[in-house]
Amino acid sequence: xxxxxxxxxxxxxxxxxxxxxxxxxxxxxxxxxxxxxxxxxxxxxxxxxxxxxxxxxxxxxxxxxxxxxxxxxxxxxxxxxxxxxxxxxxxxxxxxxxxxxxxxxxxxxxxxxxxxxxxxxxxxxxxxxxxxxxxxxxxxxxxxxxxxxxxxxxxxxxxxxxxxxxxxxxxxxxxx
Amino acid sequence: xxxxxxxxxxxxxxxxxxxxxxxxxxxxxxxxxxxxxxxxxxxxxxxxxxxxxxxxxxxxxxxxxxxxxxxxxxxxxxxxxxxxxxxxxxxxxxxxxxxxxxxxxxxxxxxxxxxxxxxxxxxxxxxxxxxxxxxxxxxxxxxxxxxxxxxxxxxxxxxxxxxxxxxxxxxxxx
Numbered sequence: 001x002x003x004x005x006x007x008x009x010x011x012x013x014x015x016x017x018x019x020x021x022x023x024x025x026x027x028x029x030x031x032x033x034x035x036x037x038x039x040x041x042x043x044x045x046x047x048x049x050x051x052x053x054x055x056x057x058x059x060x061x062x063x064x065x066x067x068x069x070x071x072x073x074x075x076x077x078x079x080x081x082x083x084x085x086x087x088x089x090x091x092x093x094x095x096x097x098x099x100x101x102x103x104x105x106x107x108x109x110x111x112x113x114x115x116x117x118x119x120x121x122x123x124x125x126x127x128x129x130x131x132x133x134x135x136x137x138x139x140x141x142x143x144x145x146x147x148x149x150x151x152x153x154x155x156x157x158x159x160x161x162x163x164x165x166x167x168x169x170x171x172x173x174x175x176x
Numbered sequence: 177x178x179x180x181x182x183x184x185x186x187x188x189x190x191x192x193x194x195x196x197x198x199x200x201x202x203x204x205x206x207x208x209x210x211x212x213x214x215x216x217x218x219x220x221x222x223x224x225x226x227x228x229x230x231x232x233x234x235x236x237x238x239x240x241x242x243x244x245x246x247x248x249x250x251x252x253x254x255x256x257x258x259x260x261x262x263x264x265x266x267x268x269x270x271x272x273x274x275x276x277x278x279x280x281x282x283x284x285x286x287x288x289x290x291x292x293x294x295x296x297x298x299x300x301x302x303x304x305x306x307x308x309x310x311x312x313x314x315x316x317x318x319x320x321x322x323x324x325x326x327x328x329x330x331x332x333x334x335x336x337x338x339x340x341x342x343x344x345x346x347x348x349x350x
Contacts, residue, residue: 140291157288157289
């Protein structure tokens with residue numbers, strides 16, 4: 001272990017020194033440093049976290065979408081999980097956009113692992129990653145004409161005509 | 177096993193060709209297993225020595241659709257797997273039969289969701305459905321015997337009939 005271990009406080013200090021008020025909603029649930037960035041700044045934040053000789057967040061563990069219908073800053077979120085492999089420190093940050101304008105810059109130029117994860121996020125939430133080299137569905141059938149994890153779409157397959165909702169205990173729920 | 181209806185005399189026996197062909201076909205079925213999930217485990221037990229599918233003349237499971245006459249669809253079929261399953265069905269030569277094993281293959285089962293095919297009968301015609309989640313080997317054998325019954329009784333002209341052609345056409349085949 002380094003004598004100067006990389007702590008959440010150091011990371012936060014460095015980020016605030018660089019970006020100031022742009023980064024909001026700081027929290028540390030279960031010790032995981034979390035914040036929100038404006039969606040147009042996502043690449044600058046990631047580049048800084050990647051390049052800084054102390055921070056070295058050079059591995060993108062996960063990238064996913066979340067749909068918050070009626071969210072105050074936007075109803076679609078993209079969540080990035082970054083990992084500093086040298087110091088074994090992780091952080092998470094979110095950017096928000098809207099279903100009306102679901103466009104976010106791609107992270108593929110910085111992290112190759114973003115390629116398939118952004119395609120998956122597009123597949124399920126319809127978030128269009130601007131600049132992605134191959135922005136098309138990855139898991140669902142290509143004919144699918146909606147984004148199944150957005151909350152306005154029921155989970156059940158809607159093409160089915162011979163299933164009686166009453167038999168599945170949800171007929172009255174849907175009709176009430 | 178009973179002999180088919182016919183006229184027997186000393187040293188000869190006459191019967192209908194379709195009965196003899198049916199008898200031969202139903203006791204030498206080559207199944208093509210298309211096992212995708214937990215029902216496939218039950219099917220492995222069905223094939224193995226204890227339940228022994230070979231007793232029904234299905235000793236030889238073919239893993240090439242071109243050699244087989246019974247497609248056994250055993251397990252959940254995701255929508256993305258649909259075109260693959262249909263391709264396998266198309267590669268089989270006539271006459272061919274389809275056995276749908278388990279709730280998922282028959283109706284989507286518990287997976288009433290956007291990614292799962294709600295029954296393989298949406299893309300290929302099915303002859304016999306085996307219910308269960310998963311069905312026990314006895315149930316799979318029962319389904320297999322139902323298939324044997326269909327195979328044994330099938331008219332030699334059925335595959336050329338307008339009704340059968342219309343059935344295939346309803347699935348967009350030929």
